[in-house]
Amino acid sequence: MKKLVLLRHGESTWNKENRFTGWTDVDLTEKGTEEAIKAGNLLKEKGFVFEKAYTSYLKRAIKTLNIVLDRMDLDWIAVEKTWRLNEKHYGALQGLNKGETAEKYGEEQVKIWRRSYDIAPPALREDDPRNPRLDIRYMGIQGEHLPLTEALKDTVERSLPYWKEVIAPSLQHFGQILVVAHGNSLRGIIKYLKNISDEEIVTLNLPTAVPYVFEFDDELNLQQDYFLGDPEEIRKMMEAVANQGKKK
Numbered sequence: 001m002k003k004l005v006l007l008r009h010g011e012s013t014w015n016k017e018n019r020f021t022g023w024t025d026v027d028l029t030e031k032g033t034e035e036a037i038k039a040g041n042l043l044k045e046k047g048f049v050f051e052k053a054y055t056s057y058l059k060r061a062i063k064t065l066n067i068v069l070d071r072m073d074l075d076w077i078a079v080e081k082t083w084r085l086n087e088k089h090y091g092a093l094q095g096l097n098k099g100e101t102a103e104k105y106g107e108e109q110v111k112i113w114r115r116s117y118d119i120a121p122p123a124l125r126e127d128d129p130r131n132p133r134l135d136i137r138y139m140g141i142q143g144e145h146l147p148l149t150e151a152l153k154d155t156v157e158r159s160l161p162y163w164k165e166v167i168a169p170s171l172q173h174f175g176q177i178l179v180v181a182h183g184n185s186l187r188g189i190i191k192y193l194k195n196i197s198d199e200e201i202v203t204l205n206l207p208t209a210v211p212y213v214f215e216f217d218d219e220l221n222l223q224q225d226y227f228l229g230d231p232e233e234i235r236k237m238m239e240a241v242a243n244q245g246k247k248k
């Protein structure tokens with residue numbers, strides 16, 4: 001049996017302030033660090049051993065991964081970072097408070113921007129200093145791939161080739177793989193793995209730093225998936241994420 005663990009990063013400073021984050025490179029809060037420690041301890045306790053892990057180019061995910069590996073005594077393993085696992089790009093919404101945005105544009109519109117499959121938030125202007133083309137970490141990437149905003153569909157279009165060409169073969173090879181990424185980049189991968197419809201994916205809200213385990217047979221057919229942790233606590237965390245888009 002092959003096991004994939006998907007982990008959203010721990011709470012970030014902008015999660016705490018309830019701001020749209022996307023590709024903004026914000027740090028973990030103290031609570032986020034504690035959540036990562038808890039996730040690492042839990043994975044170790046459940047007997048997981050990874051030889052390879054994947055994460056994004058954003059420090060909230062990278063730091064979460066490092067903390068988890070440290071708790072598991074797996075600091076030594078190979079880690080591959082890729083922009084393809086970055087969070088969905090939130091365009092011109094990045095930095096805005098989600099509750100205030102709901103006051104201004106309505107909760108329904110905010111839900112569409114946050115969770116719809118194919119409707120993207122308003123784009124950053126090409127000359128915006130936050131344009132990823134101006135960021136040294138994305139210099140090696142062809143400009144046409146770099147977004148100024150993304151719908152989940154666009155996030156899936158850039159993450160799925162990485163899943164198929166890199167992570168899935170690695171899972172075949174190593175048997176256990178850890179991927180630490182973001183609420184929406186992981187929703188995209190989960191949509192694909194579980195064959196969730198464009199309509200249904202709107203209802204999925206991932207809690208921070210709760211390990212989500214996917215078990216596959218040797219041909220990588222999905223057998224079952226489950227979160228590690230207390231189901232009631234996880235349900236409440238998911239509900240809290242959904243409620244971040246409500247008016248203040």
Ligand SMILES: O=C(O)[C@@H](CO)OP(=O)(O)O
Pocket residue numbers: 015019020021022023087090114182183184241244
């Ligand atoms: O702001 C973001 O980048 C994401 C993840 O934190 O938020 P949301 O849950 O609104 O998609």
